[in-house]
Amino acid sequence: MSKFKSSKELSVLRKKICDERAKQKKTIVRVCNGTGCRASGAQKVVEAFKKEATKQGVDFEIRPTGCQGLCEKGPLVIVEPLDVFYQKVDPFDAAKIIDLTINRGKVIDRLQVVDPVTGELAVKEEEISFYGKQQRVVLRNCGHIDPTNIEDYIAIGGYEALVKILNDMTPEEVIEEVKKSNLRGRGGAGFPTGRKWEGGRRTKSDVKYIVCNGDEGDPGAFMDRSVLEGDPHSVIEGMIIGAYALGNCKEGFIYVRQEYPLAVENLTVAINQARELGLLGENILGSGFDFDLEIKRGAGAFICGESTALMFSIEGKRGMPRTTPPRSVGKGLWDKPTVLNNVETFANIPPIIIKGADWFPSIGTKGSPGTKIFALTGKVKNTGLIEVPMGITIREIVYDIGGGILGDKEFKAVQTGGPSGGCLPKEYLDLPVDFDSLTEVGAMMGSGGLVVMDESNCMVEIARYFLSFTQVESCGKCPPCRIGTYEMLEILNRIVEGKGEEGDIERLESIGKHIQKTALCGLGKSAPNPVLSTIKYFRDEYEAHIRDKYCPAGQCTALGHYQINEEDCLLCGLCKEVCAYDAITEERNRFYIDLSYCQKCGACIGVCPTGCVVRQFERKSTPTGKQEVAT
Amino acid sequence: MSNCVCGAKKEEKKIQVNVNDVRKLLKKYEEKKGVLVHALQDVQKEFGFLPEEALKVIAEVMDLSLAHVYGVASFYAHFYFTPRGKNIIKVCTGTACHVRGSKVILEGLEEELGIKAGETTDDFEFTLETVSCVGCCALAPVVVVNEEVSREKNSKKIIAILKNKKEENDE
Numbered sequence A: 001m002s003k004f005k006s007s008k009e010l011s012v013l014r015k016k017i018c019d020e021r022a023k024q025k026k027t028i029v030r031v032c033n034g035t036g037c038r039a040s041g042a043q044k045v046v047e048a049f050k051k052e053a054t055k056q057g058v059d060f061e062i063r064p065t066g067c068q069g070l071c072e073k074g075p076l077v078i079v080e081p082l083d084v085f086y087q088k089v090d091p092f093d094a095a096k097i098i099d100l101t102i103n104r105g106k107v108i109d110r111l112q113v114v115d116p117v118t119g120e121l122a123v124k125e126e127e128i129s130f131y132g133k134q135q136r137v138v139l140r141n142c143g144h145i146d147p148t149n150i151e152d153y154i155a156i157g158g159y160e161a162l163v164k165i166l167n168d169m170t171p172e173e174v175i176e177e178v179k180k181s182n183l184r185g186r187g188g189a190g191f192p193t194g195r196k197w198e199g200g201r202r203t204k205s206d207v208k209y210i211v212c213n214g215d216e217g218d219p220g221a222f223m224d225r226s227v228l229e230g231d232p233h234s235v236i237e238g239m240i241i242g243a244y245a246l247g248n249c250k251e252g253f254i255y256v257r258q259e260y261p262l263a264v265e266n267l268t269v270a271i272n273q274a275r276e277l278g279l280l281g282e283n284i285l286g287s288g289f290d291f292d293l294e295i296k297r298g299a300g301a302f303i304c305g306e307s308t309a310l311m312f313s314i315e316g317k318r319g320m321p322r323t324t325p326p327r328s329v330g331k332g333l334w335d336k337p338t339v340l341n342n343v344e345t346f347a348n349i350p351p352i353i354i355k356g357a358d359w360f361p362s363i364g365t366k367g368s369p370g371t372k373i374f375a376l377t378g379k380v381k382n383t384g385l386i387e388v389p390m391g392i393t394i395r396e397i398v399y400d401i402g403g404g405i406l407g408d409k410e411f412k413a414v415q416t417g418g419p420s421g422g423c424l425p426k427e428y429l430d431l432p433v434d435f436d437s438l439t440e441v442g443a444m445m446g447s448g449g450l451v452v453m454d455e456s457n458c459m460v461e462i463a464r465y466f467l468s469f470t471q472v473e474s475c476g477k478c479p480p481c482r483i484g485t486y487e488m489l490e491i492l493n494r495i496v497e498g499k500g501e502e503g504d505i506e507r508l509e510s511i512g513k514h515i516q517k518t519a520l521c522g523l524g525k526s527a528p529n530p531v532l533s534t535i536k537y538f539r540d541e542y543e544a545h546i547r548d549k550y551c552p553a554g555q556c557t558a559l560g561h562y563q564i565n566e567e568d569c570l571l572c573g574l575c576k577e578v579c580a581y582d583a584i585t586e587e588r589n590r591f592y593i594d595l596s597y598c599q600k601c602g603a604c605i606g607v608c609p610t611g612c613v614v615r616q617f618e619r620k621s622t623p624t625g626k627q628e629v630a631t
Numbered sequence B: 001m002s003n004c005v006c007g008a009k010k011e012e013k014k015i016q017v018n019v020n021d022v023r024k025l026l027k028k029y030e031e032k033k034g035v036l037v038h039a040l041q042d043v044q045k046e047f048g049f050l051p052e053e054a055l056k057v058i059a060e061v062m063d064l065s066l067a068h069v070y071g072v073a074s075f076y077a078h079f080y081f082t083p084r085g086k087n088i089i090k091v092c093t094g095t096a097c098h099v100r101g102s103k104v105i106l107e108g109l110e111e112e113l114g115i116k117a118g119e120t121t122d123d124f125e126f127t128l129e130t131v132s133c134v135g136c137c138a139l140a141p142v143v144v145v146n147e148e149v150s151r152e153k154n155s156k157k158i159i160a161i162l163k164n165k166k167e168e169n170d171e
């Protein structure tokens, strides 16, 4: 294919592709090839389909796609036009699917999804409760198109938004449209995108940059990865539109974290294909507008997700945040005005341009219009990637989409926003999820990780876990974060090891509040959130750890005391042998553990053949009243 | 394989750095701005880590001080200054994997290999590391074995598969 010289040529190609596809009316087998399904062997499934197709002489299209959401049940296969949805497909199943489903239109029960909510077999995607309450705007193409084939994207109306702005809209009109839609940045803070773009446009400069933040360092989040992998062109199109709106912006960068090799691969292919067709590069679609993109790979530093640090990293320096102002829209990359947005933010742009700014607020809430992608993980039955309208309640997400808690245990808390967010107890199950309501209760939207926890998860341990993450990732530039998080972590480590002291909770609160107020960048400012929110809602658990050396969830191995159940003891002596602390003694035909020597290492539990060494918990004081929660 | 390093001590593992090779690698970055991180990534891909001689060449070619080059490299977690094993096993300790028990897998592998996270076995066969989130949270807990995400949770099996592969290659 050669470069398009006008937008007309793009429309001609689109028509040609669509006509051809309509004429051929081929059966399409969509095999999910996102990272999740690949880990379960999806590439072999594609190979098997290819081989079987030749062997059986059946003509159909095998289309490897991006993530379809239900990664845990992968590899997923969908057979069009019947839209039969298959899970956990093995390469050996390819022959059967071709023979039964493609040739004879029959559904194979064994490969169907059993819905955890209804308990029934589902044939189509819509019948699975996981997809029921979802609304796909950003993920509209993910799982439907082959991300490495630009024709797929063009066929479903791709780059039409680009054509629209180049032909019919001035940069000011584009910004006005984005402002009117009230799209808020999906990178975490929810800053209005239109206003950011306007700031960038107003700054006078002959060179400007646009940057896409695909660092996604939040452990437990993978929405940006899925969009970059499964629908890279929509991000590219969003960025070209942004560059046009900025003016004098000929260069853009997509910063992708090192851990996402497939995203880099698919993005590279997509950029090259767009360039070949003249959708990137000089004189885009004959409009006289030049713009090109480059991928920058991260090198394993969470702090590089912060906007100023990310720009230093692109410049090839250490990724350390700087104080603002000046804001990046005034002085960013190489001191030039720079607009930086999240992957999901950019992917929202093309539909807003096409459908108009009035359509967008019809989804979601007044303050947070549109949808949000969440990575639903933890102790729910259906884990995976979900896109839901803002304002949906946590209960709907956990029970209707997630199918409830694993093993039908009790819901305990949901953690939103990763290391910068907070834990919300069951009193908030009916809280609508949007930027403002989450912030109000001490959690945060963050990038969109949603980790569900049940009664067996210890909240102190979770807070400790997040703080250990931020402590390691702190860049060390400012003392409140560098020293403060270290101090807090020391205290938390002590508490989970059973060495907590009276006053520790108050110390944590006081240090945490200081860090929030004085740290230089968002990492430090939000690092205490997981700790402060768990103290607020689960103070009782902290007290149990400190006062009674008792872990209500039974998770902290260093708490409780070890005991031998004499009844089942074989007197084999293995426990005595393994104990490195000489805490086990033999006396008159029985073994017992001397608690003053026992270090609670758990080795004896591991070796005992009859399982008679047990860890005993005992709550000494009565729990204080739960924190009142205003609703 | 001819140069078997079984039983070799870590200090004995020497990597020959051909200065001209490094220069060739850096050729494409001439006259470009902000490419130090990329250059380091390329060099690391070539040698598996960042040998001191290579860092010196980078400093010279890019007209930077060695301290600057080292300062940038040491900031990022993915740059290594010592040789690593042939097989790299990374246990995900991200949130989703953590709440679904990644600790057990890590401890199993540590025991199986006789090393701690962040270390390399004496024969340079295995390096064990942790990583926070590879974006496969829905399959948690996961392990990344030589860049491929695996759902295998049994540490013995993970090692056994790698050892078998190795034997195949040796034959």
Ligand SMILES: Cc1cc2nc3c(=O)[nH]c(=O)nc-3n(C[C@H](O)[C@H](O)[C@H](O)COP(=O)(O)O)c2cc1C
Pocket: A184, A185, A186, A187, A188, A189, A190, A191, A193, A213, A214, A215, A216, A217, A218, A302, A303, A304, A305, A306, A307, A308, A340, A341, A342, A343, A345, A447, A521, A522, A523
């Ligand atoms: C420590 C830290 C890490 C961050 N990581 C990310 C990230 O991985 N991805 C992202 O899009 N934004 C991240 N952000 C937010 C960015 O600084 C920035 O606000 C955002 O990318 C702007 O895009 P938006 O306006 O589209 O939301 C992070 C912020 C902080 C303080």
Ligand code: SF4
Pocket: A303, A320, A321, A473, A474, A475, A476, A477, A478, A479, A481, A482, A519, A520, A521, A522, A523, A524, A525
């Ligand atoms: S708050 Fe933490 S991460 Fe941010 S600049 Fe200060 S030390 Fe660095």
Ligand code: SF4
Pocket: A562, A578, A579, A580, A581, A582, A583, A584, A593, A597, A598, A599, A600, A601, A602, A603, A604, A605
């Ligand atoms: S827990 Fe460890 S220290 Fe205590 S008795 Fe058992 S082996 Fe000995």
Ligand code: SF4
Pocket: A564, A568, A569, A570, A571, A572, A573, A574, A575, A576, A591, A607, A608, A609, A610, A611, A612, A613
């Ligand atoms: S290992 Fe178990 S069975 Fe053997 S002596 Fe100890 S407690 Fe008794």
Ligand code: FES
Pocket: A032, A033, A034, A035, A036, A037, A038, A066, A067, A068, A069, A070, A071, A072, A074, A075, A076
């Ligand atoms: S990767 Fe296949 S469903 Fe997510």
Ligand code: FES
Pocket: A219, A220, A221, B092, B093, B094, B095, B096, B097, B098, B132, B133, B134, B135, B136, B137, B138, B140, B141, B142
């Ligand atoms: S937390 Fe392990 S893959 Fe995301």
